[in-house]
Amino acid sequence: MTAVTESGERVGGRPIPERRDVDRDLFEREILTAGRPVVMRGLVADWPVVKAGRSGDDLRRYLVERDTGAPVGALTAPASAQGRFHYNADLTGFNFRRVQLRLADALTTILQYGSEAQVPSLAVQSVSTRGQLSGFDRENPMPMLDPAIEPRIWVGTRGVVATHHDPSENIACCVAGRRRFTLFPPDQARNLYLGPFELTPAGAQISLADLTDPDLDRFPRLAEALDAAWTTELEPGDALYIPYLWWHHVEATEAVNMLVNYWWDAQPAERGRPQDALTLAMLAIRDLPPTHRAAWRAMFDHYVFDDAAVDAAHVPPHAQGMLGPLDPRTARQIRAALARTLSR
Template sequence: MTGRIEEVHGLDPAQLHTQLPGWTTPKVLRGLVAHWPMVAAARTSAAAAVAHLKQFDHGQLPVTATTAPPQAQGRLFYNADMSGFNFRREQIALKVVLDTLLKYQPDPDPPGIYVASTTLDSFLPGFGTCNPLALGVDDPLASIWIGNRSRIAAHQDVPDNLACVAAGRRRVTLFAPEQIDNLYIGPLDFTPAGQAISLVDFAAPDLQRFPRFAQALAHAQVAELGPGDAVFIPSLWWHHMEGLDTFNVLVNYWWRPVPAWMDAPMNALMLAMLALRELPPQQREQWRTLFDHYVFHADPDTAAHVPAHARGVLGALDANTAAQVRSVLRRRLER
């Protein structure tokens, strides 16, 4: 019932910067980072990949390691009654994590071990120079993800994302943002890792509890990635990520093609829930009209009738006006 993510073959990594900034739909880029020494090491063995990583580990900062019992089968999720989670986190030296992953490689039923979203420049300085990729976007944040078999529930991120498989195999399942109704998303403010997630277990979906998930699957896009492959995940696309091997490494790059002064959209959503969701239906519709006028359908004509010097937040925003808006909001929220 699922489709395949559009694939791009033979793209010269040196030409990525000429194409990536304009993409708005998902793409698999086969062999994009096959030239990385990290990929070559991973194709030799997990031990060689670990040795490659260790040469950049200065050992001065512990990483956050997530561990789950074997019965979780790599699914990092809530506990049974959603009062907590089925994993624990601890601060530990990266080399200890790497050695532990190698130790458990022969184990058919190991605990889940996962180091998520660890900033490359801070924890593995020099890795990016040795394994380069020119994206052609401003200020990308490069992170590394290391672990054994894992299943990360479908979630969405605000930034665009280029995820590169450096070791092991990954299965990625994508859904367009409009599939939110069919994915049964959990709490916004109590989440396993900061982002709201789908409550559906993709390995064994309960279609009695989550019947609309069948519709989501009908619109899913899926790909399996090997070492050297990459996938572009546009902003707000839901993505379910699986590490399929006993040792997996992913390097990803996040970026937002917007001015740095812009605020996080989730802040606006949470405030809208606080201010609008419980209004009577007729009033909510009236506010929808205002949002369409001032936000979603705003154009140069929206405030053209107001003298430029008097437009305030109706005019062009910049860092100064953004700071003024934040100041006003802080005062109003503190009431």
Template sequence: MVEVAGSIRVLEGCRPDALPLDALLEGGQPVVLKGLVRDWSLVQAGLQGMQAAMQYLRGFYNGQPVRYSYGGPEVAGRPFYNADFSDLNCDVRRSSLDQVLDEIASHADDAKPPTYYVASLLTDGCLPGLRESNDLDFAAHGISAPPSIWIGNRVIASCHYDAPNNIACCAVGRRRFTLFPPEQIVNLYPGPLEPTPGGQAVSVVDFANPDFERHPRFREALAAGQSALLEPGDAVFIPSMWWHHVEALDSFNVLINYWWSSMPAYMPTPMHALYHAMWTIRDRPEREKRAWREVFDYYVFGPADRAGEHLPGHVRNVLGPFDEAMSRQMRAMLIGKLNR
């Protein structure tokens, strides 16, 4: 594994019922929340061993089939692309969680086990009741952040970003997190937007054995990176849009995470705008692109009220703040224009 220049800042003394969300968001930097969930029942079961943790999870399982990634031993725990990036190196399968747990256990002592990865499974849908003794109190902040659970063996989640803010809780097994600020995107060599191993474009750099001839700018990313090794019971705050590479280090690992947006639910993901901009702007002549950059800086990336500040409020329309009604109007307008 490559070494990065920095370490993620550690904050001691946090409790699940007293999350310092305002301070975390204002800081805008990743933070390890040391021991945040050490008293969770799942964490305590995991400290007794793999079978105790599996048995604890089985006690909540409602039998609903789960989707998981499976790869042979040659995948080496890294769900990724095939050699020519035309497909993925893992199969997506459906089975019972009990079956997945049994198979993970049967290969726990293998030097090169197959890869099993249940990713981003909503706990309330498949493991009802788990939250009762294993939860963070987002409701106290007026935030809806339903938890997701990630279950697998020694799996690597290749470096990627997520649009929401994230608190990831290491429940069973250890995990190494390596993070990079958003401006390092050019030095991380993102892969195709579709298909992707987990819904987001991932870095094509092999962090275990980087090829600096093919990816020379990756050295710059390493100089800007931060890392931390999380023990069971630790958590990490990952700000919106920060790239993160996550390695599960033990033969059985469970993580529970919470995503939440700083924007209301009626605001759509900027990914739609990215696709639309690639389609409509990217391949234009450079002089046109420079002009459109100025337009976007004026209307989008500058102060939110700049474009409408010289106009009476009643005529600002989309130049004023968006609310739910204006969002519905904008969506209808765009659908109408795109369908012409």
């Protein structure tokens, strides 16, 4: 992804490193532990759905034959949106509608739109294959992950998903069409001009900047983000590892596109969501006097962000509480106590 500044200077990032013949051991030992994006070329090229995806009609037939008939969620946007699912002009809502429809009908519409110009956009998003597509997981296995991690499908016309992040690890597999990805490290948040905190398309903040046509006069720090960007284009059969909380902008560039992705998080559910802790910190700390914020920053560094474990050796094990190892039962008790405090 490149852009041109007012002075004519070109800015842009780096290509995402690529690997071939990746197995689970290599993925867990080298890629996952490094926490950097990697393209795994040809990882799922042998999937039957990838082979079916060479033809829009064959892809529709493959999916419909396995469809349970349950309605799926989709987004639809008018032709004026040019495939970009985003906010409306005054940020009071969005430029798309959410609809429920049968997968077969959605696929028929996608094929119809793909053969025409200046038509609305339609995207079936984040549909769980279990309960929706009988046998899909078995026929199209993900060799890198525990089988308990569920695949989700994304099928649509040409479209653009704004820069956002997910509180999870992610492997995205290109099945049909091509996908162009632009990734940013988590520390680029300040340069991405994020939109409303509460009003979001799917729970995570998105960038107001349009990477397909960067406006560096309106968003000057975006040039710094683009310099830090990692970019790639996936072809059918390729997969991309997107590390935890990395920002990513996704363009589906062909008339018919399909992606399968896997989200997972090593955090035990009883520990709660970091997003909730961030929200509470914004409420309770952000507007304190500067000296108070600095004091709390030191406390957070000590108890949360210091890489070294909190030194609790001076406290007897029976009295360590949160200073010591937390088992699931203790974590649930702490969450319950916190909930009682917040309800006052």
